[in-house]
Amino acid sequence: MPERHRTPVTVIGLGSMGSALTAAFLAAGHPTTVWNRTAAKAEPLVARGAAAAPTAAAALAASPLVVVCLSTFATTRAALEPAADRLSGRALVTLNSGAPAEARAFHAWAAERGARVLCGAVKNVPSAVGAPDTLLCYSGDRAVFDAHGDTLRVLGGDTVHLGEEPDLAALYEMAVGSTLLPALAGFFQGAAALRSRGLTAESMVRFSEKWLDMIKSLLPVYAAEIDRGDYADGASSVNLFLTAADDDAALTAETGVDTSWLTPLHGLVRRAADAGHGEDSIAALTEVLRRPPAD
16 A cells, blocks of 8 residues: 555653654654654654654644553553644554552543543564454444454554543453463462572473463463353362472472462462362352452
8 A cells, every 4th residue: 555545653751662663663654753852862763764742732733643652551651641632533543551449530531531442452472463363452433443453453464443432452461471470480480489499480381382382272271161150170170289288388389489479379269168169160260350359
């Protein structure tokens, strides 16, 4: 498609992710305007063909589609507030972290000022932006997604509109993202144990990848159990996981590795057993998580 038919885009926020988004738009031939509070961050992108706006107001005025990539909804609002009169009629896409309530509040604030809003999330690292399998989720104004979907797919081929409710992208981002820190902490614990024996962390990568593949294969099974509310036929029971607590204590004694971060997880498993789920699938922890412990 000739460049004159490419939708002009503005990107506000030029951290590592915002810069990657800008680079993807430029590579696809979209006339791209950028703005960042620290103007020097725009220089490498200007060298690649972006236009630097002198102010946030000028950045908003430059394009019908505005993508804001800052850390939170609060920082996004703070950046846009001085130029809020320029939001009217703009298709505004946010790609930042935040709780569902924050997404709803930001959507209401921007919509009151005439913007048509999509709240989104990039479920990958900056280096993956633009790849065919990179996932981006959006929620909010469906008309904006329909009008600009082809442009947004430049950022990742697996681009999904979750629904008109503006907080759905934030909800799914937090729901999916909750697996990240426990998984990484588990890898780091294993690496520490190996290093205590003079072995390399690299030596476990192949095995950890296989382990994560196995976990991936179980997710549809566990999701089906959760959606049915039936945990009676699970292959791995809550009681089976209870035995891990003693194993972790033994690992600490032998290697000196701190496994105390697992204590709340073992407590969660114990709560499930005490609630009568001992012989049920480990997916029954979902029922315990839905009900905070009594004081």
